[in-house]
Amino acid sequence: MTRKELFKNTLRKSVHAWKLINELPLSDDESLMLRHFMDQPGFLDLHWRMFVPAIKGQGTEEQKQKWLPLANKMQIIGCYAQTELGHGSNVQGLETTATFDPQTDQFILHSPTQTSSKWWPGGLGKVSTHAVIYARLITDGKDHGVHGFIVQLRNMDDHSPLPGITIGDIGVKFGNGAYNSMDNGFLMFDKFCIPRDQMLMRLSKVTREGKYVPSDVPRQLMYGTMVSVRQTIVSNASIAMARAVCIATRYSAVRRQFGSQNGGIETQVIDYKTQQNRLFPLLASAYAFRFVGEWLKWLYTDVTQRLEASDFATLPEAHACTAGLKSMTTSATSDGIEECRKLCGGHGYLWCSGLPELFAVYVPACTYEGDNVVLQLQVARFLMKTVSQLGSGKAPAGTTAYMGRAKHLLQCRSSIRKAEDWLNPAMVLETFEARALRMAVSCANNLSKFENQEQGFSELLADLVEAAIAHCQLIVVSKFIVKLEGEIKGKGVKNQLKNLCYIYALHLIHKHLGDFLSTNSITSEQASLANHQLRSLYTQVRPNAVALVDAFDYTDHYLGSVLGRYDGNVYPKLFEEALKDPLNDTVVPDGYHEYIRPLIKQHLRSARL
Numbered sequence: 001m002t003r004k005e006l007f008k009n010t011l012r013k014s015v016h017a018w019k020l021i022n023e024l025p026l027s028d029d030e031s032l033m034l035r036h037f038m039d040q041p042g043f044l045d046l047h048w049r050m051f052v053p054a055i056k057g058q059g060t061e062e063q064k065q066k067w068l069p070l071a072n073k074m075q076i077i078g079c080y081a082q083t084e085l086g087h088g089s090n091v092q093g094l095e096t097t098a099t100f101d102p103q104t105d106q107f108i109l110h111s112p113t114q115t116s117s118k119w120w121p122g123g124l125g126k127v128s129t130h131a132v133i134y135a136r137l138i139t140d141g142k143d144h145g146v147h148g149f150i151v152q153l154r155n156m157d158d159h160s161p162l163p164g165i166t167i168g169d170i171g172v173k174f175g176n177g178a179y180n181s182m183d184n185g186f187l188m189f190d191k192f193c194i195p196r197d198q199m200l201m202r203l204s205k206v207t208r209e210g211k212y213v214p215s216d217v218p219r220q221l222m223y224g225t226m227v228s229v230r231q232t233i234v235s236n237a238s239i240a241m242a243r244a245v246c247i248a249t250r251y252s253a254v255r256r257q258f259g260s261q262n263g264g265i266e267t268q269v270i271d272y273k274t275q276q277n278r279l280f281p282l283l284a285s286a287y288a289f290r291f292v293g294e295w296l297k298w299l300y301t302d303v304t305q306r307l308e309a310s311d312f313a314t315l316p317e318a319h320a321c322t323a324g325l326k327s328m329t330t331s332a333t334s335d336g337i338e339e340c341r342k343l344c345g346g347h348g349y350l351w352c353s354g355l356p357e358l359f360a361v362y363v364p365a366c367t368y369e370g371d372n373v374v375l376q377l378q379v380a381r382f383l384m385k386t387v388s389q390l391g392s393g394k395a396p397a398g399t400t401a402y403m404g405r406a407k408h409l410l411q412c413r414s415s416i417r418k419a420e421d422w423l424n425p426a427m428v429l430e431t432f433e434a435r436a437l438r439m440a441v442s443c444a445n446n447l448s449k450f451e452n453q454e455q456g457f458s459e460l461l462a463d464l465v466e467a468a469i470a471h472c473q474l475i476v477v478s479k480f481i482v483k484l485e486g487e488i489k490g491k492g493v494k495n496q497l498k499n500l501c502y503i504y505a506l507h508l509i510h511k512h513l514g515d516f517l518s519t520n521s522i523t524s525e526q527a528s529l530a531n532h533q534l535r536s537l538y539t540q541v542r543p544n545a546v547a548l549v550d551a552f553d554y555t556d557h558y559l560g561s562v563l564g565r566y567d568g569n570v571y572p573k574l575f576e577e578a579l580k581d582p583l584n585d586t587v588v589p590d591g592y593h594e595y596i597r598p599l600i601k602q603h604l605r606s607a608r609l
């Protein structure tokens with residue numbers, strides 16, 4: 001499809017989905033499932049996942065009563081317009097202004113520079129009638145920092161932009177289809193006025209007289225919508241990883257290369273230990289991210305309930321976990337999809353393998369909802385704070401509870417003696433805890449050598465990110481282990497999941513061996529025992545690998561991959577797909593008479609001479 005056709009078709013699908021949701025009707029969970037099968041970014045994502053939650057989280061009761069019924073019936077369509085051309089990560093650096101005018105009881109929204117143009121918001125370019133706009137609040141000449149405002153963008157009769165608003169699509173993005181179904185947009189305000197009651201006023205207010213009244217709740221609650229989406233992105237990482245792994249696993253069982261004895265059949269590539277060493281840790285990651293996603297959902301629900309009761313104690317941890325796990329799982333999934341493409345050899349590069357499109361649509365997850373490095377630095381800040389409070393009498397809780405055993409973890413030596421010890425959950429966990437704590441403490445020690453903490457922090461950024469990743473990997477491993485300790489239905493399933501859990505953990509040790517060795521969390525002998533155990537686990541997973549991806553229950557239609565077909569009938573279908581290509585509509589291609597023929601005829605003439 002051309003961009004225009006793709007966009008229009010996505011509108012068609014979205015509106016049809018909305019019709020089904022109402023007519024059937026579908027529950028919230030079922031509607032999410034429908035979005036999952038629609039399988040295309042579109043304006044509904046931003047409306048439901050960001051616009052509505054921003055109003056719910058930051059609006060007063062009156063504002064919610066006014067705007068939510070309209071949004072819930074989709075009588076208005078909204079988006080989340082925070083990022084600008086000049087600033088995305090640095091939210092405090094946004095430039096759009098919202099200046100209160102006491103004369104008219106309005107805010108005047110203005111884009112003072114080119115870099116202050118809103119740039120990137122999904123659904124903004126062509127669809128949204130409204131947006132939650134983040135802008136610097138100015139009253140009486142004083143800048144109070146960034147706040148949220150509900151703003152109507154387009155005329156409700158003919159969809160034209162309201163006077164004072166310049167709006168459009170930012171252009172084609174990475175890939176062929178992929179995220180191009182979405183109208184990511186730009187927006188500039190030219191002294192555009194909105195009534196005072198359209199500032200989202202749950203967290204702070206501006207009175208009729210123009211007085212700014214901050215509330216006593218943390219200002220970070222303004223970032224709550226991002227926390228909620230980051231949490232869902234972790235479960236989505238599992239879905240995308242599982243999809244790529246399903247394709248690569250099934251195809252690896254179909255594909256044969258080398259190893260034929262006496263004219264017999266060749267070896268299935270899935271039987272090569274190199275293939276297993278690349279594929280099975282990704283299979284394990286798909287399960288691991290699913291379990292940590294379930295846990296994160298619980299954590300998010302818990303913190304939301306606490307916030308409603310004005311208990312803000314667990315907010316920093318919820319922020320660190322959602323930011324860190326969003327970052328870690330999306331980076332691993334993007335890399336994993338690309339690895340799955342390579343695992344499928346040349347055919348993985350064909351569009352009909354399903355992998356190029358999956359990669360193109362997935363990879364912006366490393367950037368949206370917070371650049372992955374920027375987010376790990378938030379985790380690092382949280383860890384440094386926690387380390388600095390050790391010994392103060394305040395026991396670390398939640399995911400940092402292990403730091404409360406700092407004395408032991410800083411000096412303990414791993415008691416792994418034989419390869420099977422690596423199947424002991426307590427030993428594995430302690431290894432990850434020791435590594436994470438030692439990396440965090442080492443960063444804190446290095447930071448303390450700087451007179452200026454901020455300067456030290458910026459000098460040590462790379463180490464801090466690595467410490468944050470180590471902490472996040474510990475969380476994923478520990479939640480997998482917790483899952484195994486709970487009730488798991490299905491005969492034999494627990495053993496399979498155990499294998500995957502240890503593959504996930506031991507492969508991380510292998511991949512980050514430098515961390516584990518340099519922190520003395522394990523010795524090189526213990527590392528080689530881990531590798532030995534890993535190979536044995538691969539052998540155990542091998543006979544069940546296809547069943548473990550079939551368990552994701554993806555239909556062929558959803559997978560959209562000739563290589564990942566359930567029936568394994570890959571080669572005839574590759575031909576079928578090739579023959580569908582428009583280039584094969586004619587035997588002699590368009591352009592032959594224009595370019596090829598004159599070229600070769602000229603060559604023949606000169607050859608005769």
Ligand SMILES: CCCCCCCCCCCCC/C=C/C(=O)SCCNC(=O)CCNC(=O)[C@H](O)C(C)(C)COP(=O)(O)OP(=O)(O)OC[C@H]1O[C@@H](n2cnc3c(N)ncnc32)[C@H](O)[C@@H]1OP(=O)(O)O
Binds near residue numbers: 036090220239315371
């Ligand atoms: C198969 C199906 C697929 C479906 C796929 C669907 C996917 C889902 C849909 C996704 C749609 C995506 C569309 C994309 C949308 C967007 O991208 S919206 C824009 C997102 N933008 C960002 O994420 C910006 C990133 N930047 C920030 O979040 C912040 O600016 C910052 C980096 C965190 C820094 O903020 P700043 O105010 O400067 O903070 P600091 O000074 O560093 O910290 C101050 C304290 O505040 C704490 N804090 C920061 N953030 C939060 C938070 N969110 N919650 C709680 N607390 C927070 C921080 O830790 C500091 O605390 P102290 O150290 O204690 O002071």
Ligand SMILES: Cc1cc2nc3c(=O)[nH]c(=O)nc-3n(C[C@H](O)[C@H](O)[C@H](O)COP(=O)(O)OP(=O)(O)OC[C@H]3O[C@@H](n4cnc5c(N)ncnc54)[C@H](O)[C@@H]3O)c2cc1C
Binds near residue numbers: 046080120372373
């Ligand atoms: C597909 C897509 C959809 C989006 N949808 C929306 C939307 O609906 N609404 C919306 O408001 N926004 C949206 N965005 C914008 C998105 O949230 C931002 O692009 C994102 O937050 C990253 O910000 P940035 O572009 O400013 O990156 P930058 O911060 O400019 O990053 C550039 C580089 O600088 C590095 N960097 C930046 N700061 C630091 C630091 N402090 N320390 C170390 N390194 C640093 C980063 O790691 C990165 O390598 C979308 C983006 C994409 C790609």
